[in-house]
Amino acid sequence: MIRFEDVSVTYEGAAEATVRGVDFEVPEGELVLLVGPSGVGKSTVLGAVSGLVPHFTGGTLRGRVTVAGRDTRTHKPRELADVVGTVGQDPLSHFVTDTVEDELAYGMESLGLAPEVMRRRVEETLDLLGLADLRDRPIATLSGGQQQRVAIGSVLTPHPRVLVLDEPTSALDPAAAEEVLAVLQRLVHDLGTTVLMAEHRLERVIQYADQVALLPAPGAPLQLGSPADMMAVSPVYPPVVALGRLATWSPLPLTVRDARRRAGSLRDQLAPSAASRAARAAPDPKRGGTPQARPSDPAPTRRWLPFLRNHKPTPTTPPATAQPTAEIQALSVRRAHIQALRQVDLTITPGEILALMGRNGAGKSTLLNTLVGLAEPTTGSVSVGGLTPHRTPPPTLIRHVGLVPQEPRDLLYADTVAAECTAADHDADATPGTCRTLLSTLLPEITDVTEDTHPRDLSEGQRLTLALAVVLTARPPLLLLDEPTRGLDYAAKARLVTLLRNLAAEGHAIVLATHDVELAAELAHRVVLLADGEVIADGPTAEVVVSSPSFAPQVTKILAPQRWLTVAQVREALG
Template structure:
């Protein structure tokens, strides 16, 4: 169905090719997972399937890419639209209409599908993706994860033979991600749809893949094989595979279920051990206090009766379903939303009544869409501006970018960065100011495991230095590694608030892979297990 023959892609003014010598065949009716570190060319490979490379993104394409027998060099994207459906990393760039139901129908209208068929497919897709309650909602009022599901649904309604997805679960809560992956499996198994997806959260996807394509480095040859075979040699791998390497399991299990079947001896070795005690946060004056907070946005009651106290040095993970109110709560802490009821104070100031220039000294926010913070023409320009705004020494922001993610050239325009690279740049811009309260909204979207580990280490060092960190995330592995405390929101209310181990271990939806494998023991991360095993030698 998809065939790459010695494919290379090189963009203008770049020293190295984005892709080189790619040989790949994806049969009909298979789910193919594209994996690799940030910036290795995964999005470029996906765009070559849909014809966006080279017709829209530019670059020089060598070799041959065919989809259902059509050569993408001679067929523009509109001539592939009946065969290939594409959802990129940025759902907002995908939308044409303003309302959910209209967006689901738009693609079919463009293809001239009969109205009665369109109506049936819209209803099927609303049910498949759990969007029925949102059908009349303006897209602008949806959460990031809800927009992601709408973007996927707008492509599914056209029933493409090939579905190309770039980070399809990155903005979804664990439950919604499972629903989307179940839909993809149904399309593959029941309808013979060919699915090609790139994903950094391998713990969610790898067990469902029929084939894995690993791009280990920019311009390097692809490694193609079965999931277990490729994960055994991959530089990017989910926690369950890291645990397998630590325990000496070969081939590595890819799912929690398979790992649990082999974990008996490991649990015996860990018997009598316990994880290191959590960090102790000093009982100092809070940097932020939220009391009985209520927020109404149009017809939606986004928050009601929320209490939250944030102290210096504390790392808090806000978790919950898409649309639970996490981003709204962060927006209230930065003055983006005025409370309908209750109160918010940050550093003694009321955010929505404080001038931005004054508030920025108290709190910094990295939003879900990093481009909202980026306005310069080059990476170097963004870094220089960040140093000036923060009053930091020249080169501080650039050094931080290099620490979090190497290999980003100074002269690159931010729009030409991958989603993960753009997010890293936005993080560095905000972190340069070292605000007392740091807010992050889905900070690991587009980041590979190595980049996420570097980010976690940097955030931990900030917390150790007394900075308070509040992050809204669906990344349960990040919460396990970083958070001292987890707050779970549901329908705008706090339903759980406590130490990370206490909250996530008791929650099947928010427990990390290691916790699920080693239950009833309360281990959260591979690092904790490794430290215990080393200490027992």
């Protein structure tokens, strides 16, 4: 169905080809997963299937790409639209209408399908992707994850024979990601749809792939093989594979189920360490049982939940004598007839890393927006460093709190890296050169980027680092990040973890809104779960995520009932 024949792509002004010698075939009715580190050219390969490369991006394509027998060099994207459906990393760039239902119908209308066919397919897609309750909602009012599902739905309704997906689950919560992947499986198995997909969160998708196409390094030849064979040599791999490599299992497991079946001896090896960890966390009988939460710990709002009513987590935050960085009391926010937050109480202390988790639309981004003054409380109060954010002038507020949004480029307006840094220094009233110095410190390899580089030409990791440097130039005590690992491979994510740990050690309080359970397990001291705008759990990471089937990391699921969160913890315990 898709055939690459010795394909190389060189963009205008580039000294070398972005990809070269790509030669592989995707048979009809298979799901092929394209993997590799950031910057190796995965998006270029995907763009060549839809004709966006080179017709839209420019540059030179050598070799031949055919889809259902059509040569993409001689067929422009609009001439492939009935065969290929494409969803890129940024769903907002796809939308051409205002409401969910109109967006689902637009592609079919462009192809001239009959109204009764359009109506039936819209209803089918609304049900498939769990969008029925959102059909009349303006797209601008949806969360990032909801927009992602609408973007996927808009390319499903025309029933293309080929789907090209770039990071399709990056903005989705675990349950929503499973729903989308189940839909893709149904399309592949029942309808014979061909799927070529790139995804960094391999822990979600590797088990669904029929084959894996590996781009191991920039300019390196593409390798095609079974998922297990490719994971054995890939420079990027999910935690389940990392655990398998550590335990020297062969063949490597790709699913939690396979790993659990083989983890008996590993659990036995870890048992002494697990017992020691449990003893350290056990109640102290001299103090009368379970350690009490400090007065500054936020109270749960749904006291009818037995777990929350009886649970008093072991404090992991700095001493209660520390002045809180931010306090939220009885906060409710209503916008566009939607109750986004309900009676939220939260205290954030210096040096604390807090992960906000919950399904799409639970209120995570709204909570961040209230802390940075972009959303006004309907009732209740928000205080950051003694200031009320929505009533504080931006030049003052940026010295107390900074937000890196889901799309870091939304924060970047200048035409060059140098101009961004100059503007950040000016806005923060900082010494000239402060932002650029921060940029080099946060990510040393970015020094290879010239001052004249446009921010849009940076990789996802570099763009995130630039946005972080812009925000940190004012040295705000509170740092907020909304889905910071979208588009990052495992190596870039590891660098982000190190960076944020260092900032927390310097006293910055950090709040992450994330669906990345592996990031929360690796980094967060504390997890707050939101549902329908309410706090339903708040406590130390190990306690909250271990008790949640949806938000538990892979290592926890594999080694349960022992309470391990990450491969790094297991490696350390094994010595």
